[in-house]
Amino acid sequence: xxxxxxxxxxxxxxxxxxxxxxxxxxxxxxxxxxxxxxxxxxxxxxxxxxxxxxxxxxxxxxxxxxxxxxxxxxxxxxxxxxxxxxxxxxxxxxxxxxxxxxxxxxxxxxxxxxxxxxxxxxxxxxxxxxxxxxxxxxxxxxxxxxxxxxxxxxxxxxxxxxxxxxxxxxxxxxxxxxxxxxxxxxxxxxxxxxxxxxxxxxxxxxxxxxxxxxxxxxxxxxxxxxxxxxxxxxxxxxxxxxxxxxxxxxxxxxxxxxxxxxxxxxxxxxxxxxxxxxxxxxxxxxxxxxxxxxxxxxxxxxxxxxxxxxxxxxxxxxxxxxxxxxxxxxxxxxxxxxxxxxxxxxxxxxxxxxxxxxxxxxxxxxxxxxxxxxxxxxxxxxxxxxxxxxxxxxxxxxxxxxxxxxxxxxxxxxxxxxxxxxxxxxxxxxxxxxxxxxxxxxxxx
Ligand code: NAD
Numbered sequence: 031x032x033x034x035x036x037x038x039x040x041x042x043x044x045x046x047x048x049x050x051x052x053x054x055x056x057x058x059x060x061x062x063x064x065x066x067x068x069x070x071x072x073x074x075x076x077x078x079x080x081x082x083x084x085x086x087x088x089x090x091x092x093x094x095x096x097x098x099x100x101x102x103x104x105x106x107x108x109x110x111x112x113x114x115x116x117x118x119x120x121x122x123x124x125x126x127x128x129x130x131x132x133x134x135x136x137x138x139x140x141x142x143x144x145x146x147x148x149x150x151x152x153x154x155x156x157x158x159x160x161x162x163x164x165x166x167x168x169x170x171x172x173x174x175x176x177x178x179x180x181x182x183x184x185x186x187x188x189x190x191x192x193x194x195x196x197x198x199x200x201x202x203x204x205x206x207x208x209x210x211x212x213x214x215x216x217x218x219x220x221x222x223x224x225x226x227x228x229x230x231x232x233x234x235x236x237x238x239x240x241x242x243x244x245x246x247x248x249x250x251x252x253x254x255x256x257x258x259x260x261x262x263x264x265x266x267x268x269x270x271x272x273x274x275x276x277x278x279x280x281x282x283x284x285x286x287x288x289x290x291x292x293x294x295x296x297x298x299x300x301x302x303x304x305x306x307x308x309x310x311x312x313x314x315x316x317x318x319x320x321x322x323x324x325x326x327x328x329x330x331x332x333x334x335x336x337x338x339x340x341x342x343x344x345x346x347x348x349x350x351x352x353x354x355x356x357x358x359x360x361x362x363x364x365x366x367x368x369x370x371x372x373x374x375x376x377x378x379x380x381x382x383x384x385x386x387x388x389x390x391x392x393x394x395x396x397x398x399x400x401x402x403x404x405x406x407x408x409x410x411x412x413x414x415x416x417x418x419x420x421x422x423x424x425x426x427x428x429x430x431x432x433x434x435x436x437x438x439x440x441x442x443x444x445x446x447x448x449x450x451x452x453x454x455x456x457x458x459x460x461x462x463x464x465x466x467x468x469x470x471x472x473x474x475x
Pocket of ligand 1: 036037038039040041042059060061062065113114115116129132133150151152153183184185186187294295
């Protein structure tokens, strides 16, 4: 089978490489010429573990190729995936569908054979219908027959390949037999692993993606607020997480407090769902609270650092470990660092920054703070003569720091752990002033 994927970012590229690995003939398309030029040589534009090897292997075996010309590249494809970005629209919080509709218009001009158009981008309910209408109204070949299906993607950056190859489920919104058969065939390798494949109405599939992300965001915000309460009442949030997570109805995952959720999905998707609900006069007040709770958390998390630094951040030099929104990615979109760093600088701090893979991306966001920021290539040297160190992203290399060395590097041994990766007692025994989230035996709660 031959397929094409329009948009070769995190989702398009990972999906393309994985389908190629399943044996499908894949063309990944992108309008970014430089990206495609590099991909043809096996140069990957993003950091995603395992992706480079997978792309190179499939390039060599000629199962994947990269092109900019959409009209040429979709020829002969049974399925054409749309995997372009759907960022938050400036000003109103709705999903910006400009890129999706642009692709629909291009398809109307160039599609000349039956294909199922599969929307993998996260899009509001009703977008599949609109894509169908755009192609139908603008199609150059008036005889053209096609279908539009929804196939939301649930992969997580940092473990995207495994998530794609061994997903908890595949959701396909499509009711017609012809496209269903194509998509069943395409996902056949996953049937062998007994992956549940859920066929639904197109609108239902579109909503499942938003509902899943909003539910996960709710879990995170819930435990963040419980962590705040723990600090007030002297309870331990780690034990609360275990205590509630062992209940099979609740589950253990997504119950770790942190500096607020970020990334390219949760913030924009929760916001977009709230907007959709408002449009349909069916207010989702719970998700609205989650959105606001998370914004407040990201805005205020610098206060944790301030408290640890005797409530005065003026001229304090602080090392920040981790800038990306989560480990194992270089994605900076909506990362908590984008709120924390300006807030610390505004309070008078000077910052030493280090991230294992996200430095190039991060530098694009903090250009205007040249005077206040120094960049480092390693965690320990970034701490040299600092008044405090903050762990912001839980990269593995920050989980087992040599604490003796950390103490030697710092001017004052203050460690603010915004991911609760260290044991408070151990840190206090080492002589650190240690601050974490919702744990009464760390200081400064
Ligand atoms: P991305 O920004 O990394 O990639 C999008 C790509 O589309 C870019 O390379 C861009 O150049 C290309 N593009 C835009 N318009 C184009 C056009 N007209 N023709 C060809 N290429 C075009 O985005 P992403 O993170 O891969 O996200 C894509 C979609 O998948 C979004 O809707 C997102 O919400 C959803 N999603 C993302 C993730 C994730 O972890 N990143 C997970 C699940 C779902």
